[in-house]
Structure formats: structure tokens, C-alpha cells
Amino acid sequence: MTETATGTASGVYLIRGAAILGGDAEDLLIRDGVIAERGAGLSAEGATVIEAAGLVALPGMVDIHTHLREPGREDAETVETGTRAAALGGYTAVHAMANSNPVADTAGVVEQVHSLGRAAGWVDVRPVGAVTVGLAGEQLAELGAMADSRAQVRVFSDDGICVHDPVLMRRALEYVKAFDGVVAQHAQEPRLTAGAQMNEGAVSAVLGLAGWPAVAEESIIARDVLLAQHVGSRLHVCHVSTAGSVEIVRWAKERGINVTAEVTPHHLLLTDELVRSYDPVYKVNPPLRTDADVQALRAGLADGTIDVVGTDHAPHPSEHKECEWAQAAMGMTGLETALSVVQETMIETGLMTWADFARVTSTVPAAIGRVADQGRPLDAGEPANVILVDPAARWTVDPHKMATMGRNSPFAGKELPGAVVATFFKGHPTVLDGKLNTPYRYAADPAGAGSN
DSSP: OOOOOOOTTTTTTEEEEEEEEEEEEEEEEEEEEEEEESSSSSOOOOEEEETTOEEEEEEEEEEEEEEETTTTTTTTOOOHHHHHHHTTTTTTEEOOOOOOOOOOHHHHHHHHHHHHHHHHSSSSEEBBBBBBBGGGGSSSSOHHHHHHTTOOOOOOOOOSSOOOOHHHHHHHHHHHHGGGGEEEEEEEGGGGGOOOOOSSHHHHHHHHHHOHHHHHHHHHHHHHHHHHHHHOEEEEESSSSSSHHHHHHHHHTTTOOOOOEEEEEHHHOOOOOGGGGOGGGOOOOSSOOOOHHHHHHHHHOOOOOOEEEOOBBBOOOGGTTTOOOOOOOOOOOOTTTTTHIIIIIIITTTEEEEEHHIIIIHHHHHHTOOOOTTSOOOSSSOOOEEOOOOOOOOEEEEEEEEEOOOOOTTTTTEEEEEEEEEEETEEEEEEEEEEEOOOOBBBBOTTSBBBO
């Protein structure tokens, strides 16, 4: 795919003939971390040439919902391994959730995660700050200090645990307004899901597993959109999974409430019928739902009710998944399969175009997280966070060949469409020919914090 033109020019790349957002084929010239030119028949002496006929050029993907596990759970994932997986999956930025150990509830911990991301250099790591101290749901964490830190946190979440106290949730929404932050809620009424093992419905009744009712999610979303309206603050709903949740978000948006919502790739494709196997790889929070829910989620993503796709990438050590269902951890990996699953469920079904794909996987998640240099148009003068995708490729998922440490992919053995051929992060190719290349290296500033 690549060849080097005459001479040498560090940091200069000429992408030839890529379909920009799936449209017309054009050239992109990347120099010094930005898109220097866009057009037909471009040339640049000494540039590394990437022949991209048949490939789609897209802005680098931005994941609003990633679990990198570090610090404290390096047996499951590290920032290094997780961001390698992200680059291979077409991501140039990820938001790292706060449920590490120690919890990311102070400026010190979010700055540690931020520094680890910069040291790795594969993608932009944006730490998510906890809403409450220790995720305990009793008192607000250091929201302002995290916002003012070098990590510049703008997304706050107790993901994995619902902020179930309405007074505390109101206070969090009020507090983050001061710095244009957003509270990302894991919508789950805990008393309605105590002991729950899977979606409550026909399959749970047959299997005899404690059911997880849709209303446990929907009731929290309904409460929180009303709180967001009352306060006049931003609310983001994590991993929407039911048809009823889609309708509540749609209702809220029709009334001008400042709410955004995400859906995971696995909730766009998989259903609770898979739980009949009792394979814990299908155990996830929120649980896999019915086919009717899947169709409603796809429709909601297509019409803009659901704003973004978030992976909820949740790697676990094998021993936490290769055990009996009741004892297994909840969660699935997703960074390296997200693009392909969205292509299968949304693009190949005719529900979305590649331009729509860029909106829900890059532009809007970057806007929600207030990441200014991500999700940008592929135009001259813009940051060169770019991916090249081969939409005609087919590949079979093998978790043991992935960069993530987690082997808990629900798509193991499944053939999926689409493959990331190249990822450019800040104009540097972190992935070439579908393989990891080299990370981006930040220049250190005099204070030692580094510079962008």
C-alpha cells in the first residue's frame, strides 16, 4: 500500500485516491501534523505515498466510553495495551472511565491516566472523572479540581454504578455547568436490578435466571432528563439498551433538553437469545436485550435520537469470564471490532452512510467530550487525525490475535466486514497496512507536562 517518493521528508504523507467520507476520491497531503492540502492530483517531493484507491478516508474515531483499567487493574488491561487496541480499531482518542483502583476521583489520579496516555502515544487519552468519591454515591468528588488539572476533565461518570441519589445527581449537574462539563450516567435503578443476571423476559423465564427489567434503565433516564432540564445542564446517557429508553431520549430532545445518548456495538447486533448458551462472554451490563430492542436502537442511531456509538470496552482476565455464569464478570471488549460491527448493522443495512458513521463515531463524541482537535473535517488546515478503511475486507474475529489483553469478545469466530488499513494520529501513522507502526511522541515542555 505504501511507497516512498524521491527524497525524504519526515512527517509528510500523501494519501492518493481515497473516498473522502465514502464520497468522491481525492488526495490528502499531510504535513507537520495537519492536512496541508486536499484535492485531485496532489504531489509533494519526498512524501511517503499511500495508494488508497478503494479505501474510505474518515476522521479518527473518538470513543466516549472506554475502560483502560489502569491504575490498579493491570491484570485486565493497561493504558499501553488498550490504546494499541484503540489505534488498530481506528481510534485517535478515547475517554478512559473512572472505575480504576484507585478511582479517578482526584486531580492526581486523572493526571496519572493522562500522563500514561501521553507516554504510550497511540491515541489521545481523555480521563473521565468520577462523580462521587470512590464511586460510593455519597459525596461529590473533586469535580472542579479535575476540570482544572492538566487532564482538563470534562466528562464525569460513576460508570458501572448508577448515581442513584437524585439530590446528588442534581448537585453534580449543577456543579459541572461551571466548566461546561457533562455527567455521563450509568442508568440503572439498583433496587430493581439486585441479583439480576440477564434481561428480564421470555428467555430469563425459561433459563431461570434473575431478570433485569427494562424499566430499571428507563426510570433513571426519565428522572435524569427532567433533572437536566431543571438545572439547565448537560446530561449524557451511557449505553442505552432498550426501545423504551430510545423513546424517552427522543421525548427529551423534542422538548429541547440538553441530553445526548450512546449505544454500544454489541447492543446493535446481539440479543438475549445468546444467553441460552450460558457462555459468560455474553454477560454484560446493561444486558443484551431482545431483537425488538436491537431494531429500535438501530433506528434511534439512524435518526439521531442516539447521538454516538461508545464501545464500553471492558476487558477482563480470562479467569473472570471462564467460570460459571453467576460468578462471571460483566463486560465485553470492543475497541478492535466496533467499526466492523457498525458497518454491518448500520451501513450494510442502508440505515447510514459513511458520512453518518463519521458523525456518530467521531464528530459528535468529540463535541460531547469537548475535545477540540478531534472529530474535525478532512479539510486543509485541520488536525491530521485520519483513518483509512477498506470496506470490502472481511475478517474473522480471533481474540487471541488482538492487541487488548482482554479475550472476552462476544464476536469471537464471527466474520465481520471492514478493516482499518491506516490510522494517523496528529499526522503520525500509528497503524499502517493494518498493523501497528510506531507511536506518536510528544515534545516535553519546560514544566515537564509535555505539549500538544
